[in-house]
Amino acid sequence: MEKNIGSLDKTVRILVGLVLIALVFVGPQTAWGWIGVPVILIALFGWCPLYKVLGVSTCKRCDS
DSSP, X not given: OOOOXXXXXXXXXXXXXXXXXXXXXXXXXXXXXXXXXXXXXXHHHTOOHHHHHHTOOOOHHHHO
């Protein structure tokens, strides 16, 4: 799997994932917050399957 997520994209995904997971414990307290887990995992692996299908890459070092 070739990395296709850049550092800014990775940071944003981790923050969004943490906010989603926080919704499980605070706020509406619904199970929908667990969607944050795969978001964080995708960021940590640095590879997004949707980006692969669409041919998108935000990783500048990986493109060269």
